[in-house]
Amino acid sequence: MLPRHYFHTKTQSYQYFCRFAIVLAQGTFNTKIGTFAAVAGSVVGLGNIWRFPYLAGDNGGFAFLIIYLFVSLLISMPLMLSEFSIGRSQRCNAMRAFRNISSGPWFLIGFLGVATAYVIDSFYMVVGGWSLKFLQLSIVNAFADMSAADIKGTFGHLLSNGTQLVLWSEATLVIATAVIIGGVSNGIEKFNKYLMPILLLLLIILAVNSIFFLPDSYKGLQFLFYPDFSKITFQTVLKALGQSFFSLSLGMGAMLTYSAYMPKSQRLPRTALFIVSFDTIVAIISGLAIFPAVFSFGIDPSAGPELLFITMPAVFSKIVGGQFLAILFFLLVFLAASTSQVSLLEVVTAYVSEELHIQRRKAAILIFLTMTCTGGICALSLTGAPSLTFFDMSVFDIFDYVSSNIMLPIGGLLIVLFAGWIMPKRILHAQLTNNADHEPFYFKIIRFLIRFVAPIFVSILFLHLIGIF
Secondary structure, three states: OOOHHHHHHHHHHHHHHHHHHHHHHHOOOOOHHHHHHHHHHHHOOHHHHHHHHHHHHHOOOHHHHHHHHHHHHHHHHHHHHHHHHHHHHHOOOHHHHHHHHOOOOOHHHHHHHHHHHHHHHHHHHHHHHHHHHHHHHHHOOOOOOOOHHHHHHHHHHHHHOHHHHHHHHHHHHHHHHHHHHOOHHHHHHHHHHHHHHHHHHHHHHHHHHHHHHOOOHHHHHHHHHOOOHHHOOHHHHHHHHHHHHHHOOOOOOHHHHHHOOOOOOOOHHHHHHHHHHHHHHHHHHHHHHHHHHHHHOOOOOOOOHHHHHHHHHHHHOOOOOHHHHHHHHHHHHHHHHHHHHHHHHHHHHHHHHHHOOOOHHHHHHHHHHHHHHHHHHHHHHOOOOHHHEEOOEEHHHHHHHHHHHHHHHHHHHHHHHHHHHHOOHHHHHHHHOOOOOOOOHHHHHHHHHHHHHHHHHHHHHHHHHOOOO
C-alpha cells in the first residue's frame, strides 16, 4: 500500500508540470522594461485621457490628486499586489490559478475575471473604432473649418451608420488579435515597449502646445491644480477610489494574467508602485494637454466622451497647425485604447488556450470570431435599433454598466478576500519578498491592507456604484 503523502507529492508534481508547460507554451516577458511597458499599457486607457483630469478639476484640483494617490497606495495597490501574487505564483490563466491554490468554488473568481474582460472588450473595441475613424478623418483634414455642431453631426452620423461602426470596431479587434497571436514576448511585450514611449511623447507634445501656445491656458492649469479642500467629502474619496480602481485595470484578470508572465526576479511591490505612479503621471499630462485648450475656447470641461470626439476636433479646427495636432491627438487616443484592448483580449485568450488545450493562435482566432459577434452587436445597438435596446439602454450601455458597476467591484472584493484569508500566507510572502527568508516590515503592512482595509473600501465602493450607499 502506498503512503498517503505519495498521492500528495504526485498531485503537486503534476501541478508544477502543468505550470511549466503553460509557461513554455505562452512565454514570458523577457525584460523588466518590457514588463513595465506591458502592464503600463494595460492600465493606461481612455479614462486617463479625459475622465481623471475632469474629476480632479471638478473635485478640488490638487486636493483631489492627493486623495487619489492616497487611495491608490492604500487600497488599489494592495489589490494589484494580490493579483500579482496569485498570477505569478501559479503561472496560468486566471481561473486555473485560483483552482490550483484552493479547492471549492474559489475558481469562479477567476472565471468572473475572464468574463469581465470579455464583456469590457466587446464594447471597448467600439470606442477604439471611434478613435480610429477620427484618426482617418484627421489625416484627410475633414475637420477643417468645421464648427462644433458640424463635428457633432459627423459623430452622430457615425453612430447611426451600423456598417461603418462595425467595420471600424472590427479593425481595432484585428490589430489586437494580431498582437496576441504574436505571443507574450514577441507580441504583447514588443507592442507595448514601442507604443508606450510613443504615447508618452505624443502627450508631452500636445501638453507643451496647450500650455505655451494657446491663449488663457492658465485657466486650464488653475482648474486642474488649484487646491480647493472645501470640495473634499466622503463622496470625493469614493470618486477617487472608483477612478483608481478602474484605471488600474483591477478585478478583471488583466493584472493576474500579465503577472503570470513576469520573471521571478521582478520585484512586485516596486512594479506596482511604478504602475500607480506612471498611471497618475499620464493622467496629469493628459489634463495639461486637454484642459488649457478647452478653457482657451470657453468650452465646458465636463463634456465626458464628447470632449474627445466633438470638443477637441472643434478646437483643432480653429488653431494653426490644427490638422497635425488632431492627427497626433487621435493617434494618442487610438494607442491608449489599443494597449488596453490587447490586455483584455489576452485574459480571455490565455483562458481558452489553456482550458481547451489548443494552440494560442487557434484560441485567439476563436475569440476573434466570438467577439466579432458580441462587439458587432454592441456597435449596432448604438444605431438605436429597437431589437438591441432593453430597459431604455443599448446593449453597449448595458455591457458598460454591468461590467463597471457590478462585475469589476465584485471581482476585486473577492480577490482581496481570497488573497488575505484563503490563500496560504507563504505564497503571498514568497511573491512579495522574492522568496526572502525574512519578513520585511512592508509585508506586514501590505498584508494588513489586503485583509482588512481593501475589502471594506471596495465593499463601500460597490454599494455606492449600485446606488445603495
